[in-house]
Amino acid sequence: xxxxxxxxxxxxxxxxxxxxxxxxxxxxxxxxxxxxxxxxxxxxxxxxxxxxxxxxxxxxxxxxxxxxxxxxxxxxxxxxxxxxxxxxxxxxxxxxxxxxxxxxxxxxxxxxxxxxxxxxxxxxxxxxxxxxxxxxxxxxxxxxxxxxxxxxxxxxxxxxxxxxxxxxxxxxxxxxxxxxxxxxxxxxxxxxxxxxx
Numbered sequence: 001x002x003x004x005x006x007x008x009x010x011x012x013x014x015x016x017x018x019x020x021x022x023x024x025x026x027x028x029x030x031x032x033x034x035x036x037x038x039x040x041x042x043x044x045x046x047x048x049x050x051x052x053x054x055x056x057x058x059x060x061x062x063x064x065x066x067x068x069x070x071x072x073x074x075x076x077x078x079x080x081x082x083x084x085x086x087x088x089x090x091x092x093x094x095x096x097x098x099x100x101x102x103x104x105x106x107x108x109x110x111x112x113x114x115x116x117x118x119x120x121x122x123x124x125x126x127x128x129x130x131x132x133x134x135x136x137x138x139x140x141x142x143x144x145x146x147x148x149x150x151x152x153x154x155x156x157x158x159x160x161x162x163x164x165x166x167x168x169x170x171x172x173x174x175x176x177x178x179x180x181x182x183x184x185x186x187x188x189x190x191x192x193x194x195x196x197x
């Protein structure tokens with residue numbers, strides 16, 4: 001078990017792997033913003049920053065990677081990346097599974113979203129040992145995350161899934177508690193490693 005952890009640590013910290021991961025996340029972030037183009041086209045400018053949830057989460061992680069390649073740390077970005085990657089990665093997987101249940105089928109893009117968003121959630125957790133966030137950083141990220149929920153479900157800026165829009169109240173309730181859970185996971189995992197004081 002120790003050998004596996006050491007091998008994983010070696011890979012996750014290898015410069016060439018970090019650069020590859022940076023490029024993949026940068027490309028995914030750009031694609032994600034393009035994906036949201038149709039919704040942004042009918043969104044009031046004041047809400048622009050809050051609509052493309054998943055691309056913004058991967059943007060936070062891309063920024064983290066860009067600094068970490070040079071062994072620099074940006075704790076506020078690290079906290080935002082970890083919480084939002086876990087949240088929106090899990091959320092998108094759940095919404096696509098709900099769509100599959102509702103429709104009885106899912107287009108290939110739905111399966112692509114399940115895979116890519118599950119990977120988002122996992123990669124955010126893989127780098128927990130290398131984050132330098134503390135409680136104050138988690139608190140700021142928590143405010144951002146919960147504020148985003150209010151924008152989505154009070155002001156109606158949530159991602160559009162046409163086949164499940166009838167369940168918006170239930171989805172909003174689920175999303176709020178998902179946010180709380182992800183904030184708690186972030187706190188617990190970083191506290192257990194002595195990062196958060």
